Amino acid sequence: MNIFITTFHSHYDAMCVYSVLSKEDMKAKLMPIPRKLSSSCGTCLRFESDTGNEDIINKIISTNECEAIYIYKNTKYELIYKNN
């Protein structure tokens, strides 16, 4: 099972993507951004997935709401997507 962290510009953006994932029956939750990723007091979305990662990530990217997506591996966050 992979753990992903998605960061956003605003809490509202995070809520929008959360509602998209909820409709897919994804195991997701909104939470404060881990300090290792940002010093802001912003909101991130944590979700777990073992299959179809690319589909889900593409779905999140297609909303054009997220700033970045990280995968959490061995207590480290690896950047896998950044919205420029």
Add this chain to the structure above:
Amino acid sequence: MNMKLKNILAGAVIGIVAILSVCFGNPVNMGICSACFLRDIAGGLNLHHVETVSYIRPEIIGIILGAFLMSYIGKSHYSRGGSSVITRFVLAFIMMIGCLVFLGCPFRMFLRIAGGDLNAVIGLVGFVVGIYTGTIFLKKGFSLEKNHEQKAYESFIMPIVQIVLLVLLLAAPAYIIFASKGPASMHAPIYISLIGGLIVGAVAQRSGFCSAGGIKNIILFKDFTFVLIPVSMTVVVFVGNILLHKFNLSLYNQPIAHTDALWNFLSMCLVGLIAVLLGGCPMRQLVMSGEGNNDSSVVILGLIAGAAFSHNFSIAASGEGVDLSGKIAVIAGFIIAFAIALLNLKNEKSK
């Protein structure tokens, strides 16, 4: 180390610095206060003319430089800004009015609670209500503009300004005002204050201390991790006050406080609301400024301008209470803050 334990330790260290600052000469229940100390700096620089609250407080210099050094060493220092600059300035200006009507920033509110000041408990209730109101706007789509990467030198401006302030403090030229009586005349030796500020800045940078953020996280996510920092700080200062026989559980006879419950409530409600809109309390803004966040540097300038304005126009409260001008300013502050919040809602049409 477990995150919660780290936060408890961080809060304890900040609390120890706060209580030691009082031992070395800072006013009781005001070991460190972002709003009061920025106001003192505004007076020291002649931006207002109330001599009793004029002094270049080394703690502020230390907090920004401590956060700067810690973020630079930790490779989390980078230059960014350009987000809704004038809006941030206005919100900061209003936040300072709220702080000076209450007589303290949220950081000092916790210190006052730890000293037994029940007026600050009323302030805390208002602060939580304000944060809750702010989270409603967040859920409705409030956000200021996105910040962006800026030239590296810009992130060094605020730390360099602190060095200049330190030189002015040490050189003490005639045009810098130093209080000979009143709250600003009560201060620890410069090097003690500076070291204390450096420690608080460094610890706050590493831990992400924010008086408002922890409460906001409880409301939005039921996450208690970050509120442990101010809670731990309050407990440590409470114990320190007991040991130093400075604990006085009462509404009355509290140092640098008034007993006007309604305005203690409303002023901190305004501060809580704006802290959510700006993404951090005044202390957090000082730390983020040190990290290279130029939007936070603008907020600090807004806080200083607000402090100068508050004292020049008798908006700031005193031990006797809140003047009519202070009450009008708080109400006007709510109207402006709500207008800004509504004007920055992101709706489906704007996407």
